[in-house]
Every structure is written in C-alpha cells, then in structure tokens.
Amino acid sequence: MVGLPARGKTFVARKVQRYVSWLGYRTLWVNVGDYRRARAGAKQPAGYFAPDNTATRGEREGFAMAALDDLLDWFEKGGEVGIYDATNAERCRRDIIRNRCAAAAVPHLFVETICDDPGIIDANIRRNKLGLPDYAGIGAKEAFGDFQARIAQYARTYVPVEDDEGSYVKLVDAGKRVISSRVEGYLSSRLVFFLMQVRPTDRPIWLTRHGESEFNVVGRIGGDAPLTAHGKEYAELLASFVRARTAHAVVWTSTLQRAIATAAPLGHVQAWRALDEIDAGVCEGLTYDEIKAQMPDDFAARAGDKFRYRYPRGESYADVIQRLEPVIVELEHERSPLLIVGHQAVIRVLYGYLMGKPQDECPHLQIPLHTVVQLTPTEFGYQEERFAL
Amino acid sequence: MVGLPARGKTFVARKVQRYVSWLGYRTLWVNVGDYRRARAGAKQPAGYFAPDNTATRGEREGFAMAALDDLLDWFEKGGEVGIYDATNAERCRRDIIRNRCAAAAVPHLFVETICDDPGIIDANIRRNKLGLPDYAGIGAKEAFGDFQARIAQYARTYVPVEDDEGSYVKLVDAGKRVISSRVEGYLSSRLVFFLMQVRPTDRPIWLTRHGESEFNVVGRIGGDAPLTAHGKEYAELLASFVRARTAHAVVWTSTLQRAIATAAPLGHVQAWRALDEIDAGVCEGLTYDEIKAQMPDDFAARAGDKFRYRYPRGESYADVIQRLEPVIVELEHERSPLLIVGHQAVIRVLYGYLMGKPQDECPHLQIPLHTVVQLTPTEFGYQEERFAL
Numbered sequence: 001m002v003g004l005p006a007r008g009k010t011f012v013a014r015k016v017q018r019y020v021s022w023l024g025y026r027t028l029w030v031n032v033g034d035y036r037r038a039r040a041g042a043k044q045p046a047g048y049f050a051p052d053n054t055a056t057r058g059e060r061e062g063f064a065m066a067a068l069d070d071l072l073d074w075f076e077k078g079g080e081v082g083i084y085d086a087t088n089a090e091r092c093r094r095d096i097i098r099n100r101c102a103a104a105a106v107p108h109l110f111v112e113t114i115c116d117d118p119g120i121i122d123a124n125i126r127r128n129k130l131g132l133p134d135y136a137g138i139g140a141k142e143a144f145g146d147f148q149a150r151i152a153q154y155a156r157t158y159v160p161v162e163d164d165e166g167s168y169v170k171l172v173d174a175g176k177r178v179i180s181s182r183v184e185g186y187l188s189s190r191l192v193f194f195l196m197q198v199r200p201t202d203r204p205i206w207l208t209r210h211g212e213s214e215f216n217v218v219g220r221i222g223g224d225a226p227l228t229a230h231g232k233e234y235a236e237l238l239a240s241f242v243r244a245r246t247a248h249a250v251v252w253t254s255t256l257q258r259a260i261a262t263a264a265p266l267g268h269v270q271a272w273r274a275l276d277e278i279d280a281g282v283c284e285g286l287t288y289d290e291i292k293a294q295m296p297d298d299f300a301a302r303a304g305d306k307f308r309y310r311y312p313r314g315e316s317y318a319d320v321i322q323r324l325e326p327v328i329v330e331l332e333h334e335r336s337p338l339l340i341v342g343h344q345a346v347i348r349v350l351y352g353y354l355m356g357k358p359q360d361e362c363p364h365l366q367i368p369l370h371t372v373v374q375l376t377p378t379e380f381g382y383q384e385e386r387f388a389l
Numbered sequence: 390m391v392g393l394p395a396r397g398k399t400f401v402a403r404k405v406q407r408y409v410s411w412l413g414y415r416t417l418w419v420n421v422g423d424y425r426r427a428r429a430g431a432k433q434p435a436g437y438f439a440p441d442n443t444a445t446r447g448e449r450e451g452f453a454m455a456a457l458d459d460l461l462d463w464f465e466k467g468g469e470v471g472i473y474d475a476t477n478a479e480r481c482r483r484d485i486i487r488n489r490c491a492a493a494a495v496p497h498l499f500v501e502t503i504c505d506d507p508g509i510i511d512a513n514i515r516r517n518k519l520g521l522p523d524y525a526g527i528g529a530k531e532a533f534g535d536f537q538a539r540i541a542q543y544a545r546t547y548v549p550v551e552d553d554e555g556s557y558v559k560l561v562d563a564g565k566r567v568i569s570s571r572v573e574g575y576l577s578s579r580l581v582f583f584l585m586q587v588r589p590t591d592r593p594i595w596l597t598r599h600g601e602s603e604f605n606v607v608g609r610i611g612g613d614a615p616l617t618a619h620g621k622e623y624a625e626l627l628a629s630f631v632r633a634r635t636a637h638a639v640v641w642t643s644t645l646q647r648a649i650a651t652a653a654p655l656g657h658v659q660a661w662r663a664l665d666e667i668d669a670g671v672c673e674g675l676t677y678d679e680i681k682a683q684m685p686d687d688f689a690a691r692a693g694d695k696f697r698y699r700y701p702r703g704e705s706y707a708d709v710i711q712r713l714e715p716v717i718v719e720l721e722h723e724r725s726p727l728l729i730v731g732h733q734a735v736i737r738v739l740y741g742y743l744m745g746k747p748q749d750e751c752p753h754l755q756i757p758l759h760t761v762v763q764l765t766p767t768e769f770g771y772q773e774e775r776f777a778l
Contacts, residue, residue, distance in 0.1 A: 326714075
C-alpha cells in the first residue's frame with residue numbers, strides 16, 4: 001500500500017485480504033502502525049512522524065523493516081499473497097521494498113490511494129482515526145488536530161509512485177479514477193478489476209436462504225421443488241422485513257423456483273444462475289441417508305473433506321467459489337441495500353467472503369432456514385445481526 | 390475511440406465489438422474513414438487531413454457527422470453498444486460527440502489509444518495501413534512517407550482526453566498502462582477489465598473437441614465416458630500436430646475425462662470446469678431419439694430455439710456463454726500458443742467469439758470430431774484453417 005494517512009489504505013487492504021483469501025490464496029496482512037504501537041507505545045505526537053526527526057527516524061525504519069522481514073519470512077514458509085499496509089510515502093522506502101521483494105522472487109504491486117478532497121479526508125479521520133489507541137483519553141478536537149499535523153509531516157516527503165517503479169495501481173478519489181501500469185498475471189489483473197469496484201459504502205446486505213421447500217420437509221437435497229405453505233409465509237415476512245428498512249432494495253435470487261418465490265413479494269428481482277445451489281450431481285433428489293446407503297465411499301469422502309469433495313457429476317464448495325466470483329464483484333459494485341435470496345451452500349460461501357472466513361470453514365457455517373443475516377458495513381468489515389422471522 | 394492514426398484504434402474497436410456482441414448486446418461499429426473513402430474517394434494526400442485545410446475541413450466534418458448520425462439513428466432503433474471509430478483527436482470534436490450522446494441519453498465512454506514508441510507505430514503502419522485502398526498502386530516507401538505526414542497533420546491539433554470529459558479509459562503503449570476515470574456500470578467496468586487484457590499477438594489458437602468417446606459411439610449426450618481406441622489415437626495425433634508447430638503450447642481442457650485424456654499426451658494441462666460440456670440436466674446420458682420419445686415438448690422447444698432452450702435442470706447456450714466469459718478474458722491475456730480441448734457446445738461458443746459470429750448462430754456452427762480448428766491472428770481478426778487428423 002502507498003498513500004498519505006487517512007486515504008483509505010487499510011480499508012482497501014482489508015478488502016483485498018478478504019477477496020484473495022476467499023479465492024483460496026494463503027494471505028497475510030501486516031500493518032506497520034501495529035508494530036509501532038506494540039514497540040514504541042501508541043501515544044506519539046505528530047512530531048514523532050516528522051521525516052527530519054533524527055531521534056525517531058531510525059526507530060520508525062526499524063518497525064517498517066521488522067514488518068517487512070516478517071512478511072518475507074512468511075512467503076518463505078509458503079505464503080502466497082502478502083499485504084504490506086503502511087504509508088510508504090517516500091520513494092526510497094519503496095525502493096527498499098521493491099528490491100527486497102525482487103531478491104525473494106516475490107512480484108510486487110504497489111496499490112496507491114490518492115485523495116485530495118478535504119471533505120473525504122476529514123470524514124476518514126473522524127470515522128477511523130480518532131478511535132485509535134494513539135488517541136485514547138484525548139479529546140476529539142485535539143486528536144483531530146494532531147492527526148492533521150501527522151498527515152502534514154508525511155506530506156513533506158511524499159512522492160506518488162513513479163512509472164519506473166514497476167507494477168502499480170492508483171485509486172484516485174475513492175475509485176473515481178483508476179490508473180494501472182504494467183499489471184501482469186491473472187491474479188494481479190483480477191485484483192485491479194476488483195479494486196475498480198471497491199468503494200466505501202454504508203448500505204446493508206441481507207443474506208437468506210429460500211423459504212422452506214417441499215424437499216426440505218422430506219430431507220431431499222438439490223432439485224427444484226416449490227415452497228411449502230410455511231415457506232410462502234416466510235416470503236411475506238421477508239418482504240415486510242426489507243420494506244421496513246428501505247424502499248430501494250436490490251434483490252438477487254438464484255434461478256431456482258424456491259428462491260424466486262421467496263423474493264416474489266418484493267417485486268422486481270434479478271435471477272442469477274451463479275446463485276443456484278451447489279450441484280449435487282448424481283445425488284440430486286436423494287436424502288443423506290440414501291446417499292450413505294447407496295454411495296458409502298462418497299458419503300465418507302464428503303465427511304472427510306467437505307470443502308474439496310465434488311459430488312459425482314456435480315460441484316464442490318471450491319467450484320461454487322469459482323462461479324460466485326462475478327457475484328462478489330457485482331456485490332462490491334452495487335451501492336443500494338441488497339437482499340440475496342440463495343441456498344445453504346451459496347449463502348455460506350457469500351457469508352464467508354463478507355466476514356473474512358477461511359475457505360475451508362465455509363461448508364461448516366450455520367445458515368438456518370427462515371433467518372435473515374444482516375451485515376452492516378463498519379470501518380473495515382461488517383457487523384452482523386441475525387433475525388429469525 | 391480516440392487517438393492518432395496507427396495507434397491500434399481499429400484493432401481495439403473490433404475486439405470490443407466481438408466481445409460485446411458475443412455477450413449478447415446489439416452492437417454496431419462505424420468507421421469514419423470508410424465514410425470518407427466511400428464519399429470523397431480513397432486516394433487523398435496527407436494535406437487533405439490538415440486541420441487548417443479550409444477546402445477539406447468542412448467535408449471531413451460532414452463525414453464524421455454522417456457516421457455519428459447513423460450511429461445515433463441505430464440507437465433509436467434499439468441498438469445497445471455503438472463503437473465510433475475515428476481519430477476524434479480534437480477536443481471540440483469530442484465535445485460534439487459527448488453532447489449529442491447526452492441529448493440521445495446514450496452514455497459514452499472514450500477509449501483512447503496512446504503510443505509514443507516509433508518502432509510500434511512504424512510496424513503498425515507497415516502492417517495495417519499500406520494495404521488500404523488509400524494507397525492502391527502506390528509504392529510502399531511513398532505510402533509510408535505519406536501516412537507519416539498524415540499522422541503529423543492530426544498531431545498538430547491532437548489533445549488527449551481530459552478529466553472533465555466524463556468516462557474514459559486510456560490504453561498506453563498497447564496496454565502496458567491503463568488509466569480509467571469515472572467508469573460506471575456493469576458493462577463499462579467489464580469492458581475496461583477486458584481492455585486491460587487485450588494486446589496484439591501473433592500466436593495461434595487451436596480449438597478441438599475431445600477424441601471419440603464411448604458415448605459418441607452410441608449417440609448418448611453428456612456424461613463422462615472414457616475415450617474409445619479411436620479417440621485415443623486422435624489424442625496421439627493431436628499431440629504430434631501441436632508439437633510440430635510449437636514447443637511452448639499452453640493446453641486447457643474441461644474437467645471431463647474424455648477431454649483430459651485427449652490432451653494427456655501433451656503433458657501438463659490446465660483443467661477448467663468452465664470448459665465442461667453444456668449441462669443437459671435430466672437429459673444427460675440419453676440419446677436424441679430417447680429425448681424425442683420421452684420429452685417431445687422439450688425436443689420441439691429445443692429445435693425451435695436452440696440458443697435459448699435450457700435443458701430441464703441443465704443449461705442453455707446462453708448460460709454457457711455466461712460461464713465462458715472468464716475463459717475469454719484469460720484467452721486474451723494468454724500470450725503463448727494455446728490449445729483448447731473442449732466439447733461441441735463450448736467449442737462452438739469459443740469459436741463464435743473468436744470469429745465474431747452472432748450469439749444465435751453459435752448452436753449451429755459445424756465443429757466435427759477429430760478436427761483441429763487453427764485460428765491465426767490477422768489485422769483485426771483471425772484466419773481459419775481446419776485439419777482433420
């Protein structure tokens with residue numbers, strides 16, 4: 001990461017961390033500020049950050065290098081994507097990072113966040129900085145002034161990433177403009193596309209499974225069964241729930257009738273095939289008891305590794321993540337309150353992405369029927385509430 | 390499109406046209422140069438293009454406006470994506486375009502191609518310009534000099550797209566750097582991601598179905614049957630075919646065993662679930678005669694609209710296009726000679742994309758077994774050769 005303080009670096013870094021780890025990469029995020037707070041104590045005045053403060057400059061470089069050492073050590077142990085979250089505002093610091101990455105054969109991508117809008121910066125400071133341990137027990141006004149002074153210290157030597165620094169992407173004014181250079185490779189280019197969609201938002205996301213279906217009642221998996229009377233009742237309760245909270249919800253469902261019928265009382269919905277339930281292949285329409293009796297090896301294999309197990313002629317959870325990736329990109333792009341009516345496996349996977357769960361935990365997450373999971377954006381993630389209707 | 394002559398505008402425009410129409414949008418490409426050649430004659434010297442040539446300036450503006458009129462008329466008739474291929478190098482020209490689009494409620498996206506590398510520009514002129522009708526019967530050296538003079542005329546008044554011109558994307562040095570600004574909406578952001586992958590290349594693409602499978606012999610569709618002896622023979626012939634042409638082929642297959650086995654003699658392959666055959670749902674493993682007998686309504690529906698028909702619990706060709714979109718992006722990104730071993734429906738769809746076929750023609754394209762379709766890049770598309778092995 002590159003950028004002055006209060007430009008949304010950590011917001012972007014945490015989004016990238018969740019996205020990339022959800023895609024299955026071993027991912028580590030390190031924040032140099034955490035090293036400083038742990039080693040020098042949180043409460044340092046703005047002057048501590050002055051580039052010409054010879055008393056602190058060496059110490060601050062030491063924290064940055066300690067974090068970089070840890071990150072590179074972790075790459076040696078099999079890490080795949082490391083996120084180095086710090087201002088890295090000086091060219092000489094970035095040269096060190098680039099050279100050390102090159103020596104470790106780790107390709108780098110500078111992600112620079114640029115914002116010159118004082119309104120956005122001030123709001124960022126108030127929302128994300130005044131609550132830092134750095135300002136514990138200090139009044140908001142004093143803290144605000146100190147943080148502005150800290151930014152000014154960094155600004156004295158800040159040099160935006162230059163064209164000869166290799167791969168970079170610059171996010172200007174919270175994504176209004178995006179400049180990418182020499183971005184190569186599958187993951188990097190996917191990442192740039194993802195970053196083009198990411199913008200701060202405060203709209204909630206509601207996740208739910210469809211209402212009870214006739215297959216639920218008899219314990220059969222897959223299929224395309226209609227709702228029961230109980231399921232239809234949930235559809236009405238769900239519509240009231242959403243309408244009580246917003247008049248402008250965007251509603252996505254799968255293409256299966258139990259999901260479409262669950263959203264139907266809300267009117268216009270968009271049906272995505274990518275939101276269809278995990279394809280159980282030859283096991284579609286069976287009960288778990290039938291699978292256990294007819295295909296004991298498959299039943300045991302699934303119990304052994306529910307994440308990687310692929311139903312014969314069907315899908316694994318890993319396959320579901322692949323096909324949900326475009327949904328995630330659209331979800332980040334969408335700015336309105338969003339209701340997603342899906343199925344057990346797909347909602348587990350979407351929830352796993354939003355809440356930053358490791359891939360292999362996804363198949364074990366609890367997503368009961370007739371429950372709305374409400375996720376409201378916080379500083380760097382989501383706050384969860386569940387409503388059983 | 391925006392950019393000086395010989396900067397690859399038409400190359401990019403035609404790629405966009407194929408991609409967007411393959412995604413199902415009604416797409417039109419108009420080239421102002423074609424209007425000029427049709428109305429004023431092809432053979433105009435460089436001086437004709439001088440911005441201060443008062444004798445020709447009005448005429449040239451007339452051609453540009455005629456092309457724009459036609460494009461906007463077509464939007465009124467239901468067109469969805471129009472590509473206006475011209476230099477549009479002057480700010481005042483772009484202001485007219487932007488205002489006329491706004492008046493017609495058509496959102497615009499300027500796509501500017503920028504290149505300052507004389508080696509690339511000269512190669513572009515030699516490859517794409519000397520064969521234009523503009524230079525019929527004129528020696529290469531003279532034509533080259535004239536085209537350079539024409540570029541110089543445009544360069545006199547060229548102003549790159551500025552930040553207050555709304556949505557734009559700039560492709561610098563054939564995609565090495567990409568700058569996008571105020572790109573909003575699903576299609577525009579997908580397009581920018583696509584443009585990040587697109588670069589001129591001369592590597593061939595080979596498309597083939599898997600070798601004959603045991604299901605092919607008995608006329609059953611879908612399934613995951615192994616190869617016959619005849620199919621295994623094709624796998625060996627295919628490996629020899631590819632090895633005779635390159636030592637560095639990248640090989641993609643579906644995850645079905647008949648495709649993997651067909652590519653196996655080539656060693657390392659990447660298996661994509663997105664390349665799996667169209668899912669025939671409840672019809673998997675049936676013959677067409679059985680489908681006709683057991684599900685006469687479905688059989689008739691499929692015959693009536695083979696593109697939109699979705700097998701019960703399975704897929705339509707439209708669904709297959711959706712799931713192949715990431716493959717297309719990777720295909721544009723991949724720079725090595727590429728062999729794709731797929732299945733009838735997926736190869737039809739990939740071939741349709743590469744050869745610019747309308748979506749609804751895809752289900753009817755001829756892709757026989759044991760035939761390699763070789764596609765070699767040309768100026769703005771591909772040249773096709775077929776090899777029955």
